[in-house]
Amino acid sequence: MISIENLNRYFKSGDTSFHVLKDINLEVLEGECVVLRGVSGSGKTTLLSIMAGLDRPSSGKLLVDGESIAKLPDLHISAFRAKKIGIIFQHFNLLEHLSASENVMIPLIPSELNMTEVAQRVKRSLEIANISHKATRPAGRLSGGEKQRVAIARALVADPSVILCDEPTANLDRDNSLKFIDILKDLHNMGKTIIVATHDPLFDNLSFASRIVPMQDGSIVSKEQGVGSSE
Amino acid sequence: MSSKSFLDKPFFGSPFFFFLTLEFFKERKKHIGVVVISLVILFLLSSVLFISSSIRYSIEQTLDKEPDFVVQKIQGGERVNAPAEWIDPLLEIYGINKVTARVYGRYFFKAKRDSFLIVGVDFMDEQSHKTLESIMDETDLKSFLSSDNMLVGEGVSIYLKEHFYPNHYSFLTPKGDFKKINIFKVLPKESNLIANDMIILPMDLAKEVLGMGEDEVTDIALNVPNDDEWDNVADKISAFYYDLRVVTKHDIKKAYENLYNYKGGVFLILFLIAIVTFVLILYQRYAMVYSSERRHIGLLRALGWSIRDVLKLKFFETIIIVIISFIVGVVLAYFYVFVLGAPLLKEIFLGGANMKNSLVLVPVLDFGVLSSIFLIYAVPFIAAVLIPVWKISVTDPKEAML
Incomplete structure (x- = not known):
């Protein structure tokens, strides 16, 4: 599903160059749930952004469904993101002036669906994320947990095969974090490939996660761990 | 929504x-x-x-209605009244189809140093008749000419009313006499751009108010239908008298x-x-x-x-x-x-x-x-x-x- 080979990412600031991702090699199979585990600054969010096509690698290979996305032109990479990737951000990134359902429909606007189809998909996604009852509420007036569920619905609405979650529980309390994990389990059962970048210990013992990939200083530090083993 | x-x-x-x-x-x-x-x-x-x-x-x-040429008499570089006898030789120039003597000048209202534009019109002239047709019908014209009457622009009418002359005004002529003239009608508002401060009088009355001699005119207007002939006609007119100036419609437009x-x-x-x-x-x-x-x-x-x-x-x-x-x-x-x-x-x-x-x-x-x-x-x-x-x-x- 996702294949990464010798991937590097440098950031330049003036004359200084920062080596943020160092020789990353990773394979994620279809339907797998993988947790990228590491402290802040370990490079897991950058890696996730590259997998989502939001950022580009400085060198190395990245294949998603057999297609190299590192050098795709804008129109293709946008279409790739719209169809194959659903992203759940740490800060939810909702447009606060729009309602929950209007936020959820955003990924479908450039598609060729008509409004009836869009409405059907939005309804279904809101149901899966268990937030239908707040569909008309402006995003700015939702609680953190509700916002996160709207973000899940938005990530699902285009029916992507891969769901990328960047620190999804960083702004949630324990109860809401557990609810989020329950939804994630449902998504896994639906056959979605899930990659979670987090430093939240709640993800250490996910029954449905196949692997935990520890990261440190831009590298995958040791052999990947099975779920439940200590770092 | x-x-x-x-x-x-x-x-x-x-x-x-x-x-x-x-x-x-x-x-x-x-x-x-x-x-x-x-x-x-x-x-x-x-x-x-x-x-x-x-x-x-x-x-x-307004300019469309202006004559193609205006002939003026010049003295010391300034315009002075022209003799009416200049009209006949102009009529003989081939290409000119209409020659009109014009009488106009400014009359200063002494109390405030404001001035009116006095225009003398030959009401029997066919062209003038047509121009004034919308303002006065035949009956009006007879009545207008039967005594000393004037047509005034809206600005003049308001101004005279403000100075307690709602129906008439007594003009002080250069000879020192007072000439009482009645306001017959006020010109329509649409003409205000050019006629706001205008007083239209019969030719003789205008000459009297402006102190002009009977055989004098302010200038002479004429039309030349063929535009290509304008330069030729202007040259011919200029050759008549040494103290003559020809002003074309283009000059007026430029001004x-x-x-x-x-x-x-x-x-x-x-x-x-x-x-x-x-x-x-x-x-x-x-x-x-x-x-x-x-x-x-x-x-x-x-x-x-x-x-x-x-x-x-x-x-x-x-x-x-x-x-x-x-x-x-x-x-x-x-x-x-x-x-x-x-x-x-x-x-x-x-x-x-x-x-x-x-x-x-x-x-x-x-x-x-x-x-x-x-x-x-x-x-x-x-x-x-x-x-x-x-x-x-x-x-x-x-x-x-x-």
Whole structure:
């Protein structure tokens, strides 16, 4: 599903160059749930952004469904993101002036669906994320947990095969974090490939996660761990 | 537009137009300041252009009725009264089809040093008859000529009323006599641009008030139907007398244009103020888009929107603002100029005139000018939005969202 080979990412600031991702090699199979585990600054969010096509690698290979996305032109990479990737951000990134359902429909606007189809998909996604009852509420007036569920619905609405979650529980309390994990389990059962970048210990013992990939200083530090083993 | 309506009663347009209207109405507060300032600028520009187009139109209409040539007598470089005997030789020049002796001059109202334009008209002349037909019918004409009467412009009428002469005025002639003349009619408002301070008198009466001899005229007007012959005819006329000057319609037009351009200078300042304000708005718009839209655009891009999709959304959003501002600004300007009569602004054009002028601005819509305003306004405005949007769109969505 996702294949990464010798991937590097440098950031330049003036004359200084920062080596943020160092020789990353990773394979994620279809339907797998993988947790990228590491402290802040370990490079897991950058890696996730590259997998989502939001950022580009400085060198190395990245294949998603057999297609190299590192050098795709804008129109293709946008279409790739719209169809194959659903992203759940740490800060939810909702447009606060729009309602929950209007936020959820955003990924479908450039598609060729008509409004009836869009409405059907939005309804279904809101149901899966268990937030239908707040569909008309402006995003700015939702609680953190509700916002996160709207973000899940938005990530699902285009029916992507891969769901990328960047620190999804960083702004949630324990109860809401557990609810989020329950939804994630449902998504896994639906056959979605899930990659979670987090430093939240709640993800250490996910029954449905196949692997935990520890990261440190831009590298995958040791052999990947099975779920439940200590770092 | 609530989301409930879109989930339960789907919108029958495309999702793109649904989202466009949604964004536009839900973020209307963000646009309102720009729309209001744009409206003021467009209103000012359109008002100025409506006034100038209307006055230009009126001047052109008036000039069309002017004779092709005016022959004047010159003494010491100044115009003096010409002898009426010059008329006959002019009639003999081939190509000239009409020669008219004209009598006019200024009469100063001593109390205030204001002046009226006295114009003598031969009411029996066919051309004059036609011109005055709309104001006086046959019965009126007989009655008008039966005693000492005058036709006055609206400005003169108001002025005389203010000085307690509602029905007549006694002119002090250069000989020191008083000549009492009754006000027969007030000229229509539509003629105010040229006739506001005008008094029309029968030829003999005008000569008496202006102190001219019976065999004198102010100048002689003539028409030459063939434009190609104008130079030849002018040369022939000039050859008659050494103290003669020929003024063509073109010269008169130039004199009007000079006067017009002088007044236009004041408007130039207004234009400059409007343009400077507009540039400031563009800068503000540019800076605002760059700072406040970054996260929004970055998010749309992260959710699968291409650069083209983002530009399309922002283009339509901007074009709606541009069109609304333009239509409302132009309609308000039209109402202000042609319905309300452009209070304040009109004074800049007509202020400083001899007499208060209640000129009626004839509605004139110059579509060339309107399209120019639209382009001058719309193109930089759209660019001021789309350039920063494009700049943000081409950066990595992750960076734009930070």
